[in-house]
Amino acid sequence: MTITAKYHVNFFDTDTMGVTHHSNYIRWFEIGRVEFLRAIGIDLNAMMADGILFPITKIEAQYHSPSYFDDILAIDTTAVALTKAKMEFEYKIHRVDEEKILVTGFSQNVFTNKETGKITRLPEKYYSLMGNG
Amino acid sequence: MTITAKYHVNFFDTDTMGVTHHSNYIRWFEIGRVEFLRAIGIDLNAMMADGILFPITKIEAQYHSPSYFDDILAIDTTAVALTKAKMEFEYKIHRVDEEKILVTGFSQNVFTNKETGKITRLPEKYYSLMGNG
Amino acid sequence: MTITAKYHVNFFDTDTMGVTHHSNYIRWFEIGRVEFLRAIGIDLNAMMADGILFPITKIEAQYHSPSYFDDILAIDTTAVALTKAKMEFEYKIHRVDEEKILVTGFSQNVFTNKETGKITRLPEKYYSLMGNG
Amino acid sequence: MTITAKYHVNFFDTDTMGVTHHSNYIRWFEIGRVEFLRAIGIDLNAMMADGILFPITKIEAQYHSPSYFDDILAIDTTAVALTKAKMEFEYKIHRVDEEKILVTGFSQNVFTNKETGKITRLPEKYYSLMGNG
Numbered sequence: 001m002t003i004t005a006k007y008h009v010n011f012f013d014t015d016t017m018g019v020t021h022h023s024n025y026i027r028w029f030e031i032g033r034v035e036f037l038r039a040i041g042i043d044l045n046a047m048m049a050d051g052i053l054f055p056i057t058k059i060e061a062q063y064h065s066p067s068y069f070d071d072i073l074a075i076d077t078t079a080v081a082l083t084k085a086k087m088e089f090e091y092k093i094h095r096v097d098e099e100k101i102l103v104t105g106f107s108q109n110v111f112t113n114k115e116t117g118k119i120t121r122l123p124e125k126y127y128s129l130m131g132n133g
Numbered sequence: 134m135t136i137t138a139k140y141h142v143n144f145f146d147t148d149t150m151g152v153t154h155h156s157n158y159i160r161w162f163e164i165g166r167v168e169f170l171r172a173i174g175i176d177l178n179a180m181m182a183d184g185i186l187f188p189i190t191k192i193e194a195q196y197h198s199p200s201y202f203d204d205i206l207a208i209d210t211t212a213v214a215l216t217k218a219k220m221e222f223e224y225k226i227h228r229v230d231e232e233k234i235l236v237t238g239f240s241q242n243v244f245t246n247k248e249t250g251k252i253t254r255l256p257e258k259y260y261s262l263m264g265n266g
Numbered sequence: 267m268t269i270t271a272k273y274h275v276n277f278f279d280t281d282t283m284g285v286t287h288h289s290n291y292i293r294w295f296e297i298g299r300v301e302f303l304r305a306i307g308i309d310l311n312a313m314m315a316d317g318i319l320f321p322i323t324k325i326e327a328q329y330h331s332p333s334y335f336d337d338i339l340a341i342d343t344t345a346v347a348l349t350k351a352k353m354e355f356e357y358k359i360h361r362v363d364e365e366k367i368l369v370t371g372f373s374q375n376v377f378t379n380k381e382t383g384k385i386t387r388l389p390e391k392y393y394s395l396m397g398n399g
Numbered sequence: 400m401t402i403t404a405k406y407h408v409n410f411f412d413t414d415t416m417g418v419t420h421h422s423n424y425i426r427w428f429e430i431g432r433v434e435f436l437r438a439i440g441i442d443l444n445a446m447m448a449d450g451i452l453f454p455i456t457k458i459e460a461q462y463h464s465p466s467y468f469d470d471i472l473a474i475d476t477t478a479v480a481l482t483k484a485k486m487e488f489e490y491k492i493h494r495v496d497e498e499k500i501l502v503t504g505f506s507q508n509v510f511t512n513k514e515t516g517k518i519t520r521l522p523e524k525y526y527s528l529m530g531n532g
Binding site: 141143144145160163164167177178201202203 | 407409410411426429430433443444468469
Binding site: 150152155156157159160163181186188189190191192193194195196197199 | 282283285288289290292293296314319321322323324325326327328329330332
């Protein structure tokens with residue numbers, strides 16, 4: 001399953017070279033990831049209230065072509081792994097009306113216990129939803 | 134008393150118009166404010182651990198002249214009011230080696246109870262330090 | 267005329283106090299402003315290509331109540347002044363499904379010549395569109 | 400050669416999970432990279448004025464342990480490749496007074512012609528300085 005989120009590029013996302021600053025795509029991967037999880041029924045506020053955090057442990061991004069102020073981007077997010085130990089996603093970012101891929105990426109989250117900060121296993125009530133992804 | 138913090142402007146602080154994005158100066162006011170409070174002996178982590186938060190209630194900024202990538206800025210912070218109810222600061226931002234003021238600003242924080250979210254009075258142990266400012 | 271833009275609050279918009287960082291609303295005023303100008307037919311890329319920039323000269327914000335991760339916000343933008351010399355807007359931010367105002371604000375832009383950096387008058391072709399706002 | 404830059408973590412760098420947002424380290428890699436280039440005599444403003452841009456083509460980051468508001472971080476930057484076609488750097492981020500590594504990373508920039516947007520070769524006057532790194 002691939003979930004597509006949209007993002008309209010703002011002035012504050014660009015830099016003095018006239019293009020979107022590369023760090024912002026990492027933030028937009030997060031928009032894609034949260035949207036994906038929402039689509040399969042996972043509410044991250046509920047998960048946090050249950051004492052489970054999901055820190056990022058790895059990020060990779062490849063930048064193929066720039067985007068600009070006022071571009072409307074599509075963030076295509078696909079799950080690579082959704083286990084009780086980790087979530088891994090792949091991302092493809094392109095303009096909504098173009099197939100050409102601008103940025104590709106990968107992220108890995110693990111699950112931790114909010115109190116102890118230690119690695120934890122995802123409870124069944126959330127894990128069962130992962131099957132939707 | 135005026136406390137001066139320094140900030141080196143990064144690519145990610147600029148925008149496609151070639152200058153620092155105006156929203157970033159609001160963040161740099163915070164750098165100035167935190168540095169000011171540190172200088173008078175106030176540790177914001179300790180204050181948060183004591184259950185006191187200090188949300189911003191007002192911001193004002195006047196932009197006179199732009200800054201650019203690689204500029205080294207001075208953020209001059211002065212206290213206007215430091216009471217048990219609020220903190221108010223004024224800011225002047227200029228290049229470290231120039232008197233010309235680029236941005237001026239004002240901020241107001243109030244104190245709130247972390248648990249209730251309600252307005253609270255600053256405890257004496259912090260208030261007594263405010264006299265240093 | 268009031269134009270409403272929407273924004274879904276992300277993790278990266280919040281801070282360690284658990285709420286949206288105050289500097290981000292200043293960025294969301296920009297989202298509102300750009301959306302307003304688009305609604306009356308003004309394309310900022312075209313304006314920049316015509317050698318006209320529109321730097322911010324004043325910002326004011328009053329923070330009444332916090333927003334949180336995953337809130338969906340409405341940014342209501344109204345023009346206060348749209349002349350050949352400046353644009354002034356007022357903003358009201360609230361959750362899309364609530365009337366309670368979280369943040370109010372004001373901004374002023376002036377028009378400058380991209381080459382000289384000096385204040386300029388907005389050309390008629392853009393000014394005539396301002397009447398729509 | 401390793402060049403170390405410092406960064407004091409701000410409220411606006413943290414998120415609602417109480418730690419530094421992972422996207423910010425990507426920005427701090429840039430602080431490390433610019434500082435490294437400055438140390439070997441490369442002025443990026445001069446390079447841009449000469450019509451050479453240096454877009455990021457790859458980013459990787461591994462997150463081992465969190466940082467928090469008010470931490471003072473060291474960004475250790477080492478060059479992996481400095482050729483006429485690309486720059487590659489590795490990063491290690493730790494607290495200034497601790498050896499424990501919080502975040503490691505990698506970046507690749509290529510050189511492009513500002514006018515054409517095409518890949519270009521770094522001119523000798525800049526390449527000769529690369530030997531210092």
